[in-house]
Amino acid sequence: MNNQGKNNTSVNFSLRLLEIMKRRDLTQKDLATLTDLSQGAVSKYLRGVSLPKSLELYKMSKILGVPMEWLMGDDEPLCENADDYWHQEAIRLKAKLDMAVSTLQGALQSLTSQK
Known part of the structure; x- marks a missing residue:
């Protein structure tokens, strides 16, 4: 994946993560605690600075109740x-x-x- 594609994926991920966190009324600290991630890592994801590793993505999708594919920007609308x-x-x-x-x-x- 080129840098442009990676940047778009990071932006899509951060927007989706922020959207679902708002729906679930979760703070960065809440998500970090529930997923055993650092608050700094969650902050980086929300700012689009980095993407989570597979296991982190899995944990977040389970905690947030959304498919991993949706979090990563899949075009399928959230049910x-x-x-x-x-x-x-x-x-x-x-x-x-x-x-x-x-x-x-x-x-x-x-x-x-x-x-």
């Missing part, structure tokens, strides 16, 4: 249902938690019946 991401994530995590609780209850029952 209006993007705000439902957290609801779906909560449902998925609750199902995992319910399964873990059920497994623990079964193990506990097994242990108490052996006495």
